[in-house]
Amino acid sequence: MNKQEKRLTAIIMASLFVLLALGIAGSGDIEAEETQARVYTEMVCKGHWPDYEQRRPLCDTEVFAAE
Numbered sequence: 001m002n003k004q005e006k007r008l009t010a011i012i013m014a015s016l017f018v019l020l021a022l023g024i025a026g027s028g029d030i031e032a033e034e035t036q037a038r039v040y041t042e043m044v045c046k047g048h049w050p051d052y053e054q055r056r057p058l059c060d061t062e063v064f065a066a067e
Contacts (some may be wrong), residue, residue, distance in 0.1 A: 041057040
């Protein structure tokens with residue numbers, strides 16, 4: 001391998017590492033948002049929180065019945 005090939009390989013490896021890191025961080029953000037939305041819906045449907053974000057979640061009366 002000459003000097004130019006080594007440099008190109010290093011650039012490609014660094015780019016792949018950055019893309020992998022961004023992908024992992026992005027999926028963590030999505031999971032956190034989905035968890036937050038699930039908790040919000042559950043708490044609103046059970047009557048513990050008012051619907052202060054005006055999301056108007058669809059509450060299945062069997063699943064989210066107020067205790």
